[in-house]
Amino acid sequence: MLFQKLVFELLVPIYTKSFILYTNEDILCKGANSLSISSRFSVGIHILSLLEINKGGVSSSDFIAKSVNTNPVVIRKIIGMLKNAGLVNVRPGIAGAEPARDLSEITLLDVYKAVNVVQEKALFSVHESPNPACLVGRNIQDTIGPLFSEAQLAMEKSLGNVTVEDVVKDILKRES
Amino acid sequence: MLFQKLVFELLVPIYTKSFILYTNEDILCKGANSLSISSRFSVGIHILSLLEINKGGVSSSDFIAKSVNTNPVVIRKIIGMLKNAGLVNVRPGIAGAEPARDLSEITLLDVYKAVNVVQEKALFSVHESPNPACLVGRNIQDTIGPLFSEAQLAMEKSLGNVTVEDVVKDILKRES
DNA sequence: TTTCATTGTAACTAATTTGATTACATGTAA
DNA sequence: TTACATGTAATCAAATTAGTTACAATGAAA
Ligand code: FES
Ligand code: FES
Numbered sequence: 001m002l003f004q005k006l007v008f009e010l011l012v013p014i015y016t017k018s019f020i021l022y023t024n025e026d027i028l029c030k031g032a033n034s035l036s037i038s039s040r041f042s043v044g045i046h047i048l049s050l051l052e053i054n055k056g057g058v059s060s061s062d063f064i065a066k067s068v069n070t071n072p073v074v075i076r077k078i079i080g081m082l083k084n085a086g087l088v089n090v091r092p093g094i095a096g097a098e099p100a101r102d103l104s105e106i107t108l109l110d111v112y113k114a115v116n117v118v119q120e121k122a123l124f125s126v127h128e129s130p131n132p133a134c135l136v137g138r139n140i141q142d143t144i145g146p147l148f149s150e151a152q153l154a155m156e157k158s159l160g161n162v163t164v165e166d167v168v169k170d171i172l173k174r175e176s
Numbered sequence: 177m178l179f180q181k182l183v184f185e186l187l188v189p190i191y192t193k194s195f196i197l198y199t200n201e202d203i204l205c206k207g208a209n210s211l212s213i214s215s216r217f218s219v220g221i222h223i224l225s226l227l228e229i230n231k232g233g234v235s236s237s238d239f240i241a242k243s244v245n246t247n248p249v250v251i252r253k254i255i256g257m258l259k260n261a262g263l264v265n266v267r268p269g270i271a272g273a274e275p276a277r278d279l280s281e282i283t284l285l286d287v288y289k290a291v292n293v294v295q296e297k298a299l300f301s302v303h304e305s306p307n308p309a310c311l312v313g314r315n316i317q318d319t320i321g322p323l324f325s326e327a328q329l330a331m332e333k334s335l336g337n338v339t340v341e342d343v344v345k346d347i348l349k350r351e352s
Numbered sequence: 353t354t355t356c357a358t359t360g361t362a363a364c365t366a367a368t369t370t371g372a373t374t375a376c377a378t379g380t381a382a
Numbered sequence: 383t384t385a386c387a388t389g390t391a392a393t394c395a396a397a398t399t400a401g402t403t404a405c406a407a408t409g410a411a412a
Contacts, residue, residue, distance in 0.1 A: 093379035269408035
């Protein structure tokens with residue numbers, strides 16, 4: 001254990017100096033980068049749309065994975081979350097999933113909440129432990145919190161205005 | 177070079193097996209986790225508020241860092257972004273930063289854009305390379321894109337309705 | 353002009369999250 | 383029983399965040 005730790009500490013510098021090589025493209029990426037909400041959300045919407053459009057056939061995780069172009073385990077995990085939220089029916093051992101209710105009664109907000117991409121009131125993070133001896137520091141969190149919540153709710157309200165049925169209709173419309 | 181790579185590949189398994197140990201708390205964290213937008217945003221708002229409230233004195237990166245409770249380099253990086261966006265004035269070698277315009281003319285959306293926490297039309301990520309042989313796969317991106325953009329814009333519009341002056345006033349109000 | 357404080361940056365790190373993958377246990381039906 | 387599907391744990395590489403050290407460049411004051 002101790003030997004391994006010592007060897008590790010000796011080797012890591014070799015690793016970092018030898019193999020973390022930066023190309024010109026890397027260097028172009030200056031400054032801070034930015035976030036995106038997990039594609040679990042878009043994949044979740046996709047799965048539900050596909051279940052509808054493939055209603056005649058059997059939508060196994062393998063079948064869905066080929067459409068989404070990912071690994072079946074990724075699909076099963078997301079379907080598990082959709083099931084947990086009461087949006088789909090699946091049973092162990094039995095191939096295929098189905099929507100648990102009519103797609104006109106499932107909004108994008110339902111999917112968004114099901115796949116847990118953003119916690120309530122936590123889309124924006126606020127720096128922790130500001131200085132309580134500072135007038136700004138001891139008030140900034142309480143001041144910013146409601147403003148951030150409102151912005152997040154505005155985004156979520158927008159998602160609540162669209163159903164998965166709308167998505168399916170738009171897909172079919174684009175196809176013709 | 178080749179030798180180092182070989183040694184590295186031999187050592188890494190030892191490292192991962194020996195030192196990545198999970199506790200009970202780790203195991204409790206099941207399912208998928210979620211994202212938050214970088215606290216650069218809240219720190220940026222804080223900095224501007226502090227510049228206003230400390231208008232009599234000199235707001236060096238050291239001074240601000242003590243209020244925010246972080247490292248001065250973090251502050252300088254964020255101030256650099258605010259400067260780039262034309263929101264503050266700073267000069268190398270000269271202590272202190274100042275707002276570049278009246279705080280009533282700086283919205284939270286200006287700060288949000290300055291600190292680059294979210295790219296345009298990229299708050300939500302959409303899974304890449306879905307199967308073009310699938311009816312859903314070849315249309316989902318075009319269908320979802322505008323819906324996601326609209327939700328993002330709703331959030332950003334909400335941020336545009338609040339100025340940093342509003343934030344400063346609320347801080348002062350809470351203090352009395 | 354020398355000295356010193358401050359800003360501007362590059363480089364590195366530990367922690368966290370994502371998406372993918374392997375492996376295997378569990379469940380269902382032919 | 384065999385074959386196949388779902389459920390789930392464990393591992394991994396890549397990306398991002400927030401923090402840190404180190405140091406160059408700038409400007410003000412002694
Ligand atoms: S610590 Fe964030 S406001 Fe001063
Ligand atoms: S819709 Fe995402 S790939 Fe079929």
